[in-house]
Amino acid sequence: MPGVFGAGGLQALVKGGFPVGGKRVVVAGTGPLLLAVAAHLAQDSAVVSSVVEQASLGQLARFAASLWEHPAKLAQGVLYRAMLWKTSYRIGCWVVEAIAGSNGHNLSAVRVTDGTRVWTEPCDLLASGYHLVPNTEIAALLGCKFRGTFVQVDKAQRTSLPNVFCAGEPTGIAGLEAAMVQGEIAGLACAGISTTLLQKRVAAERAFGESMEKAFALRKELRSVPRPDTIVCRCEDVTFGSLHGYTGWTDVSCRPDAAWVRVRAASAAQSWNFFWDGVLSRFGSLFSLYHFKRFAFRMKAWKSPQRTNRSRRKHELVWRNACNDNTVRLQHEG
Numbered sequence: 001m002p003g004v005f006g007a008g009g010l011q012a013l014v015k016g017g018f019p020v021g022g023k024r025v026v027v028a029g030t031g032p033l034l035l036a037v038a039a040h041l042a043q044d045s046a047v048v049s050s051v052v053e054q055a056s057l058g059q060l061a062r063f064a065a066s067l068w069e070h071p072a073k074l075a076q077g078v079l080y081r082a083m084l085w086k087t088s089y090r091i092g093c094w095v096v097e098a099i100a101g102s103n104g105h106n107l108s109a110v111r112v113t114d115g116t117r118v119w120t121e122p123c124d125l126l127a128s129g130y131h132l133v134p135n136t137e138i139a140a141l142l143g144c145k146f147r148g149t150f151v152q153v154d155k156a157q158r159t160s161l162p163n164v165f166c167a168g169e170p171t172g173i174a175g176l177e178a179a180m181v182q183g184e185i186a187g188l189a190c191a192g193i194s195t196t197l198l199q200k201r202v203a204a205e206r207a208f209g210e211s212m213e214k215a216f217a218l219r220k221e222l223r224s225v226p227r228p229d230t231i232v233c234r235c236e237d238v239t240f241g242s243l244h245g246y247t248g249w250t251d252v253s254c255r256p257d258a259a260w261v262r263v264r265a266a267s268a269a270q271s272w273n274f275f276w277d278g279v280l281s282r283f284g285s286l287f288s289l290y291h292f293k294r295f296a297f298r299m300k301a302w303k304s305p306q307r308t309n310r311s312r313r314k315h316e317l318v319w320r321n322a323c324n325d326n327t328v329r330l331q332h333e334g
């Protein structure tokens with residue numbers, strides 16, 4: 001629905017000149033990212049009417065108490081909140097529906113719940129963000145070992161493969177500071193320079209990342225928000241209901257249209273993480289050139305009487321280009 005954005009996506013658009021001045025915005029989802037995005041939108045003269053945070057008051061209180069070890073982050077949070085002093089911060093609440101206006105297209109309001117009551121909040125834009133999903137494709141492609149959904153690294157950011165280092169969010173979500181220090185460590189370790197002091201900083205940042213993960217874990221109610229007719233992938237109009245019965249990505253990938261869901265999922269993940277959380281968590285490690293190629297091969301073999309030749313040709317072409325692009329890039333990279 002026009003007017004509904006991923007939180008990071010809307011921030012990126014605004015940075016690129018998308019006008020939000022005077023527009024009523026609801027920022028919903030979970031995590032400190034919501035405050036960062038809301039503050040940025042407010043700075044651009046948007047009217048941020050509320051920030052809707054799904055984490056409970058207890059979880060947030062525990063997280064806030066742990067912030068004394070990270071004064072810079074605490075100060076940043078306080079600053080953001082001060083910038084949003086007119087905005088309601090709704091804790092333990094989540095958006096259950098986006099409502100279109102009288103023209104049937106643009107967003108006009110969202111329905112919000114705290115689990116017991118439901119109310120409507122008028123808005124022109126919804127920025128929805130349920131965690132970040134890092135790009136781990138290259139590590140998966142190279143054959144690096146994974147620790148759950150993240151690339152496994154040692155203290156010097158070495159992966160399981162000799163001479164392959166990994167830094168930043170593919171190794172765990174812990175914010176900008178952690179990503180930058182990890183990059184520094186990886187660079188120094190490559191040059192054979194000791195990184196012991198920097199490793200202590202990373203350990204502190206990792207601890208922050210872990211407490212954030214606990215505090216903003218998604219509540220189970222969010223998994224029942226999508227209805228069977230909710231469109232999961234707009235490119236192919238794949239509905240949530242049509243994915244019912246599939247047990248994992250390998251399973252889903254038998255369907256060419258759902259294969260597209262995989263491709264688009266990374267960008268959709270911020271707004272759809274309640275659904276993708278379970279499925280996407282496996283997606284990162286599975287998503288590789290190998291899978292791209294397998295899908296491309298399947299696409300060629302795919303013949304569906306329901307589709308026109310034009311639509312099929314378009315899909316084959318896009319898949320082939322995707323594979324070629326990746327192959328060429330990898331050849332260049334040696």
Ligand SMILES: Cc1cc2nc3c(=O)[nH]c(=O)nc-3n(C[C@H](O)[C@H](O)[C@H](O)COP(=O)(O)OP(=O)(O)OC[C@H]3O[C@@H](n4cnc5c(N)ncnc54)[C@H](O)[C@@H]3O)c2cc1C
Pocket residue numbers: 007008009011012033036037132135137138167168169170174175176177179180
């Ligand atoms: C909207 C938003 C607001 C945020 N605000 C804050 C904040 O206020 N404070 C904070 O601490 N953190 C914030 N973060 C998180 C912070 O941006 C990340 O923690 C940090 O950028 C992670 O650094 P990184 O190097 O791991 O990844 P990135 O900065 O995302 O860099 C990864 C780069 O790799 C490129 N890439 C990915 N895959 C491929 C590929 N296959 N081939 C070639 N290139 C590829 C990407 O294009 C990108 O340029 C925010 C994040 C978002 C999305």
